[in-house]
Amino acid sequence: xxxxxxxxxxxxxxxxxxxxxxxVAIVAGLPALACFGFxxxxxxxxxxxxxxxxxxxxxxxxxxxxxKWGLLQTIADTFKLLxxxxxxxxxxxxxxxxxxxxIVCTGAFLPLVVVPWGARxxxxxxxxxxxxxxxxxxxxxxxxxxAGWASNNKYxxxxxMRSAAQIVSYEIPAVMLLLVPVMIAGSMSLxxxxxxxxxxxxxWLLFRYFPLMPIAFVAFFVAGMAECNRTPxxxxxxxxxxxxxxxxxxxxxxxxxxxxxxxxxMFVISAVTSVLFLGGFLTPFPGGWLQALGPVPLGWFxxxxxxxxxxxxxxxxxxxLPRMRVDQLMHVAWKVLLPIAFALVIVMGGxxxxxxxxxxFPWDRYFGWPLTVLLFGFLIVVMVRALRWNRRRAQELxx
Amino acid sequence: xxxxxxxxxxGFWTVLVGMKVTWRHLFTQPAxxxxxxxxxxxxxxSRMRLFMHYEDCIGCxxxxxxCPVSCISIKTEKRDKDLPPxxxxxxxxxKLNVTVFDIDMSLCCYCNLxxxxxxxxxxxxxxxxxxxxxxxxxxxxxxxxxxxxFLTENPKxxxxxxxxxxxxxxxxxxxxxxxxPSEA
Numbered sequence: 001x002x003x004x005x006x007x008x009x010x011x012x013x014x015x016x017x018x019x020x021x022x023x024v025a026i027v028a029g030l031p032a033l034a035c036f037g038f039x040x041x042x043x044x045x046x047x048x049x050x051x052x053x054x055x056x057x058x059x060x061x062x063x064x065x066x067x068k069w070g071l072l073q074t075i076a077d078t079f080k081l082l083x084x085x086x087x088x089x090x091x092x093x094x095x096x097x098x099x100x101x102x103i104v105c106t107g108a109f110l111p112l113v114v115v116p117w118g119a120r121x122x123x124x125x126x127x128x129x130x131x132x133x134x135x136x137x138x139x140x141x142x143x144x145x146x147a148g149w150a151s152n153n154k155y156x157x158x159x160x161m162r163s164a165a166q167i168v169s170y171e172i173p174a175v176m177l178l179l180v181p182v183m184i185a186g187s188m189s190l191x192x193x194x195x196x197x198x199x200x201x202x203x204w205l206l207f208r209y210f211p212l213m214p215i216a217f218v219a220f221f222v223a224g225m226a227e228c229n230r231t232p233x234x235x236x237x238x239x240x241x242x243x244x245x246x247x248x249x250x251x252x253x254x255x256x257x258x259x260x261x262x263x264x265x266m267f268v269i270s271a272v273t274s275v276l277f278l279g280g281f282l283t284p285f286p287g288g289w290l291q292a293l294g295p296v297p298l299g300w301f302x303x304x305x306x307x308x309x310x311x312x313x314x315x316x317x318x319x320x321l322p323r324m325r326v327d328q329l330m331h332v333a334w335k336v337l338l339p340i341a342f343a344l345v346i347v348m349g350g351x352x353x354x355x356x357x358x359x360x361f362p363w364d365r366y367f368g369w370p371l372t373v374l375l376f377g378f379l380i381v382v383m384v385r386a387l388r389w390n391r392r393r394a395q396e397l398x399x
Numbered sequence: 400x401x402x403x404x405x406x407x408x409x410g411f412w413t414v415l416v417g418m419k420v421t422w423r424h425l426f427t428q429p430a431x432x433x434x435x436x437x438x439x440x441x442x443x444x445s446r447m448r449l450f451m452h453y454e455d456c457i458g459c460x461x462x463x464x465x466c467p468v469s470c471i472s473i474k475t476e477k478r479d480k481d482l483p484p485x486x487x488x489x490x491x492x493x494k495l496n497v498t499v500f501d502i503d504m505s506l507c508c509y510c511n512l513x514x515x516x517x518x519x520x521x522x523x524x525x526x527x528x529x530x531x532x533x534x535x536x537x538x539x540x541x542x543x544x545x546x547x548x549f550l551t552e553n554p555k556x557x558x559x560x561x562x563x564x565x566x567x568x569x570x571x572x573x574x575x576x577x578x579x580p581s582e583a
Contacts, residue, residue, distance in 0.1 A: 057421045061431040218411070316425075320417040336407055379415070386423045394428065 032123070039112055043263035048074045050315050057319045084252035089152070092249060096150035100143045101250065101257040107140030108261035111268045116190050118281050118299030129190040130182055133272050134175050137227065140261060141167040144236065144246050147258075151249040159245025162326065163236035167227055169333035174223035176341035180216045180348050181205050181276040190275050197279040200286030206277040207373070209351060212344060214375065217277045219340050221310070224269035226333070228262060231318035238323055266311055274306035446509045447528040449502050451542040454549055455487040455521035458495035462513035462522050470506035471513060474499035483551045487519040490555030497543055504530065505538035 008027055009015050015023060048063070048071070055062025063070030088094055114129040116122040126132050141164050148160020182188055184205060185196040197203050206217050226233035237245030247258045274280060281299030283291045292298055324332070432439060441447075458475040475495040478485070485493040514522050532538065 053425070056425050056429065059424055059427055059430045061429045061433070064431075064433060316418060316421060317414070320421040321414065335403075336410075340407075382415075382419060383422050386419045387426055390423045390426055 035112070035117065035123070039109065039264060039267075042267055043260045044074045044078060046263040046266065046311060047077070047259070049312075050318075053312070053315045054319050057316075078256065081256040082253055086252040086254060087249075089249050091152040093150040093152065096146050097249075098254075100147035100150055101254045101261070103143030103146060104140045104261040105143075105257050105264075107136060107138070107143060108264040108268065110136045110139070111272070112264075114190050115268070115271045115303075116194055116275065116280055116299075117303055118297045119191070121281075121297070121299060122191065125189055125191050128188050130178050130188045130193070130272075130276075133268070134171070134178060137265065137268060138167055138171050140265065143261075147250070148246040151246070153249055155242040155244075156246050156248045159236045159238075159242050159248070162242075163229065163246060165326075166229070166233065166236060166329060166333075169330060170223045170226040170233075170337070173333060173337035173341040174220060174227060176338070176345055177216050177220040177223060178276070180213070180344050183345075183348055183352050184208070190272075190280070194275060194280035194282060198282055201279075201284045202286075204277065204279040204282075204284075209348065212348060212351075213277065215340065216344050216348075217273070219337050219344075220276070221269075221273055221313075222332075223337055224273060225314055225317070226329070228265035228269050230266065230314050232321040232324055233329060234323060235326055235329060240323075266314055267307055270307040270310035270314070271303060273310055274303060278306045280306075441526045441528075445526050445528075446511050446524045448504060448525050448530055449507060449513070449540070450523060450525045450527075451500060451502065452521040452523075453497070453500065453542050453544050454547050455489070455519045456497050456500065456542075457487055457491050457493050457519055458497040459518060461516035461518070465512045465516050467510060467512060468506050468508050470503045470508075472499060472501045472503075473497060485549030485551065486553045487521065488550065488554060489519045490553050491519050492553070493549060500542040502540045502542065503538060504540060505535050 008030070015026065018026075051073070052062040052070075054060075063073035066073040066076050088097065111133045113123045114126050114132050116125070144163040144167075145160040148156045148158070148163070151157070181193055185193045187193065187196075197205055201207065205213055207213070229236050235241075235245075237247065239245075242248070247255055250258060279302075281303040283289060283298070283302055290298060458473065460473045460475070463469070463471040463473045475497050478494055478496045487493060509524070511524055514520075514524060530538070
């Protein structure tokens with residue numbers, strides 16, 4: 001608050017002369033409005049990105065007609081959905097039918113309360129922040145199963161049941177893996193989790209305890225993706241088996257709310273993953289370089305950059321992998337992710353007790369992060385080589 | 400246990416392989432052509448909408464007889480004797496007044512059989528293919544004109560002093576347009 005106050009007063013000196021209650025309202029309200037606007041507009045951006053990326057990955061162009069490069073396409077779609085009639089089929093349970101998208105949206109948007117945008121830019125720094133995220137984001141399963149039940153449609157009910165089975169299964173490894181960074185930080189507050197990673201790239205939790213934290217990162221990301229019903233795990237709305245899953249009977253704005261919830265959940269999972277493993281709002285440069293540009297804090301920029309990169313990876317995976325079967329999904333949750341999560345919790349629990357700076361030597365950072373950089377560097381080299389191969393191929397074809 | 404680790408590693412690794420493939424395609428040139436703004440070039444003999452050049456039609460009706468789906472309907476009457484003589488561009492005298500020459504493109508099967516028998520090459524396929532309409536009757540093209548301006552002199556007559564010496568083929572050979580295949 002005081003940082004924002006100083007910034008706003010420096011930008012608009014007349015602010016200091018206003019009565020204090022008005023100043024507080026403005027200083028608190030502007031960032032809140034900015035965050036809310038960002039969140040509300042977010043799904044529009046993500047849907048556009050999703051369509052464009054899917055298009056490019058399939059050698060298509062994606063939306064191109066509405067606006068330059070189709071930039072206004074999702075805005076037009078939003079207006080279409082807003083103005084469409086909300087259809088209530090005869091057999092639906094109207095109360096639950098209306099309530100379901102509201103609950104799903106609540107479950108998707110509420111975790112944003114604890115997402116830290118900066119050292120002091122956070123709606124509420126709960127001391128149980130991580131727990132809050134896990135608890136609230138599984139609230140949406142109630143909404144999904146409610147939507148499936150209220151629709152009075154067998155496909156919708158199947159979708160609701162599947163989503164319940166899926167989210168309940170993946171919640172367990174996800175929460176276990178949440179414990180790993182929490183054990184290192186010794187706190188559940190997301191601010192403390194970020195603070196423990198301060199001081200540059202090598203302190204990010206992803207790069208510590210070399211093979212363990214990267215595994216935890218990947219496993220948590222997979223579990224998170226399963227929790228927001230993204231494609232390798234999107235059996236609740238598998239359009240080739242169930243017509244559209246739990247939102248088969250929804251139209252107009254209620255359908256838009258389901259879409260908004262899905263994409264916001266994507267952002268929440270990405271933001272929480274980047275807070276837990278990628279340093280949250282911290283700059284990757286050592287010495288806090290570019291943490292703030294003059295008086296303007298850049299924490300939100302780094303958080304959004306990290307979260308959007310993870311969202312891109314989600315979209316990338318979506319257009320790479322086919323949908324899993326139900327038994328495969330359960331296999332991954334119970335026989336792969338859960339043993340990994342338990343093993344990590346036990347091993348990390350032991351390692352955290354062993355002081356990381358034994359003999360004044362923070363071994364996990366010096367030992368771990370070059371290896372991790374090597375690992376990820378290898379992946380980057382593979383991707384760059386693929387790109388070069390691509391270009392050569394294009395030249396060969398042109399020749 | 401070893402098998403479990405192997406399976407997990409294989410699952411992770413094959414996902415990366417798949418991601419490499421999609422990554423590669425992320426940067427390939429899209430195959431899409433923005434259709435109404437850009438169009439694929441058509442091959443030179445593409446068979447699209449029929450067109451009839453009315454001033455060259457002698458009303459012989461061979462195209463209507465050749466049509467397998469009877470989409471061409473022709474009505475003719477004798478040309479008035481008082482009118483000046485009329486000739487097609489190929490030199491054929493026009494002795495009939497074509498009052499109706501309708502082609503129903505909604506029936507047309509684009510077989511191109513009608514254009515071969517035409518003695519004056521006045522009926523041909525154009526590369527025009529964007530003629531979708533909301534009304535089926537818009538596909539009935541009426542080619543007969545009331546105010547057609549026919550050639551009053553035989554355009555081939557000037558050449559005739561040269562040709563009779565060489566043996567004089569009685570029907571003036573129509574110069575085949577380059578788009579047409581050989582007469583065989």
